[in-house]
Amino acid sequence: MRIGLLHSLIRKDEKLLLEAFKKARCDLQMIDDRKLIMDFKSAPPIDLLLERSINHSRALHALRLFESVGVKCINRHQVATVCGDKMLTTAALAEAGVAQPDSRVAFTETSAIEAIEQMGYPVVLKPAVGSWGRLLSKVNDRDAAESILEHKTVLGSYHHSVFYIQEYIDKAGRDIRTFVIGDECIAGIYRTSKHWITNTARGAEASKCEITPEIADISLAAAAAVGGGVVAVDLLESPRGLLVNEVNYTMEFKNSIDTTGVDIPARIVDYVMREAN
């Protein structure tokens, strides 16, 4: 049984996975997405592909190409498609009845302003495709809304004119990131920051979050809604309960192992090996 690891740069997360694969005595083939050439007819001789690309676009296309020639992938192309686009994630969560912030989508500045004012200030504007807390805007009033929408329209590529507008949740300085592998919510962290953006990539500090039945239930429901696999679910604590903010399909975990006490890369490798069999 040979596992392919699709990668770009080898970050600490990927290095930890390599160590876990080595301990598991797995036959691993490294597949660098910067050198990959696919011909729609064949693939490197592997039984399963674990996707760990940094680039969402490369991951998305590579997964489709590998699946088209019969290679099982973790995560599946469908999961990457849904998780990689917040609008698709919101739709999947809505269809599954998973609690999430109220959201709107509009395609012009005029209709976006109307949507924002229907929701009431403040709101959060996000690119539908984006990560690491980049290009998020907390829109506090009409002046800010008009300015930000104009900037996105004029300065951004076309996808920045798909205006994804989300209810602002006052989350008391933290959010929750849970790690779901298969049908198990294995660990969670709080991400705490004085800034309203609580990505660790933006400086938020991680601390252990105990997985309560409520946290596990909503995390598993969110993972199932997007198609399952190895995902990280971001949760917001609100007066009406936990809400799913987003689901990540190439989850980063290097700073969560010591924090949670859970050997996350080993758990990923266990799952991959089981799925390959």
Add this chain to the structure above:
Amino acid sequence: MATCPVCDADVELPADPVVGELLTCDDCGCELEILALDPFKLGEAPEAEEDWGE
């Protein structure tokens, strides 16, 4: 030990280095990538792109 291509400082190699692995130069703080193992070669890591992430 390798040499930082930006500031010429010594850069300690990780255990079991692999091609594509990221390192940080402790002197200049530049993020580096292992480009080759034999002979060993470091380069500046690429800048983050718009679609990088989770």
